[in-house]
Amino acid sequence: MADILCAECERPVKDGLTLCVSCGDSLCEALLVVPELLLDIAITRARLDRVRGARTAGRAAEAALPVRAAGRGTLMVGDEALAAIGNTVTTWARALAEDLGVNPPINDAWLVRLTEQHRDAPPRDGTTLPLVSVGAVEQAAVWLAQHREPLRAYEAALELLRDITNAVDRLRCAVDRPRELRYLGPCSECGAELRAERGESWVRCRARTCRTQHEIASIEADARAAAEDRLYTLAELGGVLTAVGARIGRATLYRWAGARRIEPRGWQHEDEYGQRITDHQVSEGDRQVYRLGDVLLLATRDEKQGGSAA
Ligand SMILES: [Zn+2]
Ligand SMILES: [Zn+2]
Secondary structure (H helix, E strand, C coil): CCCCECCCCCCECCCCCCCCHHHHHHHHHHHHCHHHHHHHHHHHHHHHHHHHHHHHCCCCCCCCCCCCCCCCCHHHCCHHHHHHHHHHHHHHHHHHHHHHCCCCCCCCHHHHHHHHHCCCCCCCCCCCCCCCCCCHHHHHHHHHHCCHHHHHHCCCHHHHHHHHHHHHHHHHHHHHHHHHEEEEEECCCCCCEEEEECCCCEEECCCCCCCCEEEHHHHHHHHHHHHCCCEEEHHHHHHHHHHCCCCCCHHHHHHHHHCCCCCCCEEEEEECCEEEEECCCCCCCCEEEEEHHHHHHHHHHHHHCCCCCC
């Protein structure tokens, strides 16, 4: 009897399923990075929204962080990639659930917990650290990944593998793109957006009537100084710290917060009027916010004492 070949890699498949074990593993691995990528996108978006909100509210004193994106489209970082992953994952989760005769266990405690573990973020402990809550798409992806054998058996398993890996690649691009070009905030002369590639030390304003040269180090220093007084949730701080060039790991950040080595300065509340910082908890979903300057100061102190902040 002729060997049955894997639809993806064309190696013989002993158990005769559509995908071989190793391609099945690749599929599950791709599914399991979805929670982390979606969290990264949520954080990227929150950061952009915060800056946009500050601008439209006319609080000119708040200088932009060097992570700001500008122009049409950038405020919708990852929109297309998000739609693609959402469609693919929910369609397949529905199909699998139907075949297994179950409901996808979205929001069941075990699945939420498992999904959180795949975010590469510290788990929630007794102090209920604020996190972006896990959504249905990332849960469905993790649930699918628990079913390698039934997925391998699908006649359309190859299509699933390609759909998922494509969608994951696109998500990755959406997350990475804002980091490739650095957004340095508005030109001090004309207000046009300044953008530079990594590794450059000078940037020339691209406005045709301006063309002013700026030293990137001094723009960064100004942005950092202005940002120090701003308040961020722990989830946002991870990205913001990277943007200002501070090497403080997420785990360290959560540990400092848990041990009250950094004190929360308020709460981030969101309602139909938008997002704002309040001095007390308004509703249950509100997350505590920390001052960037507090975190940077603690990191400097730890470093001086020979400790590692990473
Ligand atoms: Zn294979
Ligand atoms: Zn300019």
